Amino acid sequence: xxxxxxxxxxxxxxxxxxxxxxxxxxxxxxxxxxxxxxxxxxxxxxxxxxxxxxxxxxxxxxxxxxxxxxxxxxxxxxxxxxxxxxxxxxxxxxxxxxxxxxxxxxxxxxxxxxxxxxxxxxxxxxxxxxxxxxxxxxxxxxxxxxxxxxxxxxxxxxxxxxxxxxxxxxxxxxxxxxxxxxxxxxxxxxxxxxxxxxxxxxxxxxxxxxxxxxxxxxxxxxxxxxxxxxxxxxxxxxxxxxxxxxxxxxxxxxxxxxxxxxxxxxxxxxxxxxxxxxxxxxxxxxxxxxxxxxxxxxxxxxxxxxxxxxxxxxxxxxxxxxxx
Ligand code: PBG
Numbered sequence: 001x002x003x004x005x006x007x008x009x010x011x012x013x014x015x016x017x018x019x020x021x022x023x024x025x026x027x028x029x030x031x032x033x034x035x036x037x038x039x040x041x042x043x044x045x046x047x048x049x050x051x052x053x054x055x056x057x058x059x060x061x062x063x064x065x066x067x068x069x070x071x072x073x074x075x076x077x078x079x080x081x082x083x084x085x086x087x088x089x090x091x092x093x094x095x096x097x098x099x100x101x102x103x104x105x106x107x108x109x110x111x112x113x114x115x116x117x118x119x120x121x122x123x124x125x126x127x128x129x130x131x132x133x134x135x136x137x138x139x140x141x142x143x144x145x146x147x148x149x150x151x152x153x154x155x156x157x158x159x160x161x162x163x164x165x166x167x168x169x170x171x172x173x174x175x176x177x178x179x180x181x182x183x184x185x186x187x188x189x190x191x192x193x194x195x196x197x198x199x200x201x202x203x204x205x206x207x208x209x210x211x212x213x214x215x216x217x218x219x220x221x222x223x224x225x226x227x228x229x230x231x232x233x234x235x236x237x238x239x240x241x242x243x244x245x246x247x248x249x250x251x252x253x254x255x256x257x258x259x260x261x262x263x264x265x266x267x268x269x270x271x272x273x274x275x276x277x278x279x280x281x282x283x284x285x286x287x288x289x290x291x292x293x294x295x296x297x298x299x300x301x302x303x304x305x306x307x308x309x310x311x312x313x314x315x316x317x318x319x320x321x322x323x324x
Contacts, residue, residue, distance in 0.1 A: 024304040026296065028072035028319035032116065032269070032311040035064065036207050037102040038081045049203035050274055051281045053313055055081060058101050062109035071319035075114035077163065077311055078102055079208050082124050088132070089124035093149040100157040107158040116190060117154040119147055119164040119175065128212040130166040130220060138220055140168050147171050148178035155184040163246070165192035167220040172240035190269060191242035194230035194256055197221035200249045200275030207274065230256045231263055238266060244309065249273040251298065254305040261306025270307035272299070277313040292321050 011021050036055045038045065043057035056064065068076065080099035082091035091097045099117055106115050121143065122130045131143030143166065151162040152175075162179075164171045172191050179187050197218045205211040222229060230253075234245045245264065247257045248271035257270055280298070284291035295314045302310050312318070 024300055026300050026303060026318070026322060028315070028322060029074055030299075030303065030308070030310050031073050031315035031319065032075040032077050032309060033068060033073055033315040034077045034079065034311060034313060035061075035102075036079050036081060037061070037098050039083050039098055047203070047207040049206050049278050050313060051285065052317070053207065053277075055207065058098075058105045061102060061105045065106055065109040065113050067316065068113065069110055071316055071323075073315050073319055075116055075161075076106065077116045077118055078106075078159075079118050080123060081209050085124055085126045087126055089121035089146060089150075092121050092124040093146065093153045095153060095156070097153070100153055103154060103157040103159050114160045115158065116161040116163050117151075117159045119151045119154065119162050119171075120166045121146060121150070122166075122210040122212070123208050127214065128210055129215075130217065131168055136215075138168075140170070140220075143168050144170055144174040148174040151175040151189075152178045152182055152184070155179055155182075155187045159187070161188045161190055161244075163190040163192060165195060165248075167192070167195050167217075167222070169236075170240065172237045172242050176241035188243035189241060190244040190246060191237040191240075192248055192271070193234040193237040193242065193245040194247045194253075194260070195221050196224050196249065196253065198224065198249050198252075198273070198275070200252070200273045202275050203278045204274035224252070227256050227259060231259060234260055234264060238264065242266070244269055246271060246311075247307075249276060250302045250307070250310070251276050254301065257302070257305040257307055267308045268306055269309035269311060270302045270305075272302060272310055272312040272314065274313065280314075292317075296321060 011017050038055040040057045041059050045055040047053045078099050103115050120130050127133055129138050131138040154162050244267045246269040247253055250270040250272045283289040
């Protein structure tokens with residue numbers, strides 16, 4: 001028995017020892033909380049497939065900002081549901097569009113809150129695709145000016161960071177140029193660099209009313225089978241001027257996160273997406289999983305794999321649990 005010199009259990013015996021040797025620490029400061037904003041007033045439309053999440057009207061946002069500040073969550077990611085959709089995604093870049101209004105309301109409520117905007121057209125197009133459709137296909141180069149215009153309008157409304165998610169080639173460069181030429185050289189870009197064509201976005205498309213009306217997004221989002229291609233996507237976005245790069249979704253792509261962490265030194269974000277949230281909520285509601293333990297385990301795993309920043313619908317709950 002005594003020849004067993006290495007006993008890994010020695011450091012697991014008490015909570016104090018375990019805390020001392022813990023390699024990954026989760027904090028509310030790691031989180032970005034997504035918000036869905038809609039027109040109207042007094043609106044809190046619960047999203048059935050995302051229990052605990054709702055579409056909110058502008059007047060609900062100051063209270064939201066106060067709650068996030070109290071919980072120590074530094075940032076939000078905004079998605080908008082427009083009043084009407086068209087082929088050109090007009091409301092995406094309208095100065096008084098829903099996201100532009102939401103940015104102004106949140107910055108007024110709490111100037112210290114980091115307001116990040118999702119830059120995409122899918123919520124705003126009548127066909128639900130992420131760009132301009134020509135002959136049944138999304139036209140990459142025709143979409144770039146509209147993405148740039150959208151990002152610029154967000155910055156002009158006061159956004160602290162823009163996050164392009166349309167998966168068009170050259171979108172980061174187009175946005176960087178538009179920002180730089182218009183006085184926003186200091187506005188950072190968080191690129192959805194490796195964004196997969198994932199079935200885990202299902203609940204989000206209900207929340208954001210952005211399901212494509214024909215076809216799917218496999219012509220522009222990545223094939224779940226590929227990891228080397230993800231590294232090329234990230235490399236391209238860095239070359240175009242991205243300040244932060246993202247892998248999305250998170251849980252089925254932890255290997256992609258780990259590879260990206262090894263290869264690149266930029267801050268790395270992971271998006272713990274709607275379907276990942278919905279699975280845990282559904283199992284917890286059935287009494288099949290301990291929600292608190294599972295959520296903290298999953299968020300810790302995303303950080304352990306290499307993420308510095310975790311975008312998650314669990315942010316508020318997790319922040320509360322971390323304070324207990
Ligand atoms: C917009 C966008 C999507 C998500 C974030 N930005 C949906 C999509 O690409 O279909 C998904 C987020 C989630 O599932 O939580 N393009």
